Amino acid sequence: MNPGERLLQRLDAIARSAADTGQALAVLGFGSAGPERDRLDAYSDLDFFVIVRPGQPVAFLRKLDWLARVAPIAYAFQHEPHGYKVLFEDGIFCEWAVFEPAELAALDFPPGGLSSHALVVWRAEGYEHPPAVPRDSKAPRPRTVEWLVGEALTNLYVGLGRYLRGERLSAARFIQGYAVDRLVELSEHIEPAQPAHVDAYARERRYEQRFPHTAQNLPLWMQGYDRTVESAREILAFLERHFEVNPAIGARILALCDEAATR
Numbered sequence: 086m087n088p089g090e091r092l093l094q095r096l097d098a099i100a101r102s103a104a105d106t107g108q109a110l111a112v113l114g115f116g117s118a119g120p121e122r123d124r125l126d127a128y129s130d131l132d133f134f135v136i137v138r139p140g141q142p143v144a145f146l147r148k149l150d151w152l153a154r155v156a157p158i159a160y161a162f163q164h165e166p167h168g169y170k171v172l173f174e175d176g177i178f179c180e181w182a183v184f185e186p187a188e189l190a191a192l193d194f195p196p197g198g199l200s201s202h203a204l205v206v207w208r209a210e211g212y213e214h215p216p217a218v219p220r221d222s223k224a225p226r227p228r229t230v231e232w233l234v235g236e237a238l239t240n241l242y243v244g245l246g247r248y249l250r251g252e253r254l255s256a257a258r259f260i261q262g263y264a265v266d267r268l269v270e271l272s273e274h275i276e277p278a279q280p281a282h283v284d285a286y287a288r289e290r291r292y293e294q295r296f297p298h299t300a301q302n303l304p305l306w307m308q309g310y311d312r313t314v315e316s317a318r319e320i321l322a323f324l325e326r327h328f329e330v331n332p333a334i335g336a337r338i339l340a341l342c343d344e345a346a347t348r
Contacts, residue, residue: 088127092118095177096131098155100207103135106151108144110186111136111208119204131179133206134189142167142183230274233267234328240264241317242334245341248313249348260317261307268306268320272296275327314345 096118103109115132117125137145145151149161152171160172168182184192244259269288272278278295293300305319321338324330 089122089125089129092125092129092131092177093122095155095173095179096133096206099131099133099152099179102151102155103145104207104209106145108138108141109135109209110138110212112206113203114206115203120202122204131177131181133179133181134203135181135183136186136189136208136212137183139185139187142185142188145183228270230271230328233271234324234330237264237267237271237320237324238330238334238338240267241321241338242341244313245317245338245345248345249341253310253313257310257313260313260320261309264317264320265303265306268299268302268323271328272299275299314342318342 096112096114100112103112111134113119113134113136115134117129118131118133135145146163146167146169149158149169149171152158155173156177157174158171159174162170164170164180165182167184167188168180170178170180172178240259240263244256244264247259248256266288269292272292273296276296276298279297293303302319302323306316306323308316308319317338321330321335321342325335
């Protein structure tokens with residue numbers, strides 16, 4: 086049995102166990118456990134929602150016996166009010182949440198709505214998803230090039246200031262984290278995106294597949310805790326090669342890099 090088949094069999098077993106409680110209405114799979122099953126592999130986890138009758142979410146969250154009946158649980162962590170992250174003893178990992186129909190209707194989904202991002206694994210006879218409540222999605226929206234470049238530059242500036250104060254961890258996050266996040270968003274303005282599943286909430290997912298040329302710079306942008314200043318220099322140089330950088334802020338960043346290098 087290949088890893089994908091094993092994971093899907095586990096998801097089906099989870100759905101049957103939820104159905105056996107008599108209180109579940111549906112089980113919905115997301116990501117590689119949903120509409121994107123073509124990318125399911127040995128490193129995938131199972132992301133799913135359990136939709137239950139009104140008043141039942143607490144029962145599903147308080148006791149995990151309905152899930153433990155499927156396979157022994159090695160670790161369970163309630164990471165948010167509606168759901169858990171669970172590791173089974175055989176190594177299968179899942180992240181799931183429980184909702185009543187009305188709660189499901191009020192959730193934010195990227196463009197396309199629930200039907201485009203979830204796959205029905207099982208549903209009770211007669212159950213239909215409630216219509217989504219119109220609202221602005223919380224998924225990140227594209228920002229202007231000017232804004233992204235400005236954010237990246239000011240992330241470098243602030244990060245280097247913190248480095249010089251001795252705040253090395255915060256500096257690393259600003260430079261090798263936040264500034265790099267902006268470079269990830271800018272990548273579509275540097276090279277055409279290659280075909281790959283896009284995660285509307287986490288742009289770093291499958292980044293290397295979508296932007297293989299730009300991704301070659303990642304080791305230069307993220308050189309590690311002890312090379313934050315070197316990372317800042319590389320990020321600035323990259324921005325200057327591809328975008329218009331204000332000379333004053335560029336010069337100030339380089340001056341901070343030089344000062345930090347002497348510490």
